[in-house]
Amino acid sequence: MLDLDLALEKVKKWVKEAGDIQKEYFRKKSILINTKSTGIDLVTEVDELCEKHMLDSIKENYPLHGILSEESGKSDTNITSDYLWIVDPVDGTTNYAQGLPIFAISIALKYKDETILGVVYCPIVDQLFEAVKGKGAYLNGEKITIGNKRDLSECVLATGFPYDRAVHKDNNANYFAHLVPMVRGLRRMGSAAYDLANVAAGSLDGFWEINLSLWDIAAGELLIEEAGGKIVYLKEKRGISLVAGNEAICQKILDQIEYVDKIIYKTP
Missing domain, CATH: 3.40.190.80 (D-Maltodextrin-Binding Protein; domain 2)
Known part of the structure; x- marks a missing residue:
């Protein structure tokens, strides 16, 4: 069985590194921006750079695992592992392209269709949310809980x-x-x-x-x-x-x- 605590530490390192790439290019006028499904569905060169970094990191550390990523789709379709990494290198690309600081890197790991690890990192505001199945959820190392409002x-x-x-x-x-x-x-x-x-x-x-x-x-x-x-x-x-x-x-x-x-x- 996979060591999830070790995997979590690796993921946190990867998203921080991807976040550094995003901060380096943030608000640069020269950034390349293209469209996908519609004229408002954007992809930037930073999406692609960060996706490459994340996918390369996964393949280096877990070469037998499957990967599903927003820009590349299903990678290594010949792999039949019970483990599947799910990656969104920049969730909030329109914000990123506009110079708005709300965007995030999202990465999750599924085992037999059950999500067992999840990390969301918003680099500009430096908020890292993490969870491992059965071990609670955390923001920058502090445990978090759902709100209690009723109305x-x-x-x-x-x-x-x-x-x-x-x-x-x-x-x-x-x-x-x-x-x-x-x-x-x-x-x-x-x-x-x-x-x-x-x-x-x-x-x-x-x-x-x-x-x-x-x-x-x-x-x-x-x-x-x-x-x-x-x-x-x-x-x-x-x-x-x-x-x-x-x-x-x-x-x-x-x-x-x-x-x-x-x-x-x-x-x-």
């Missing part, structure tokens, strides 16, 4: 919007508009991994989003669970869609999503 009116929530929001009606706009007047605050920070990590730490009270990908949520999912929180997947919606928070707030967000679905989308 939406007291909550600061976070959410995001899919890249195809201009052409797909299931784009979260109706849920956002419905929930805005019901909560203390609603944040759209631009990094699902960072949002989930902050829910785990109690800095945010809840989060929902639709049409995410595995690399967006794999590490954050474990952080939430290890901090005593809950994740509910919206299986009827596209991609990976979920609600996160403590049990009470999850249910209250779910109730409002269900209400909007009935009123707007006329679901039964």
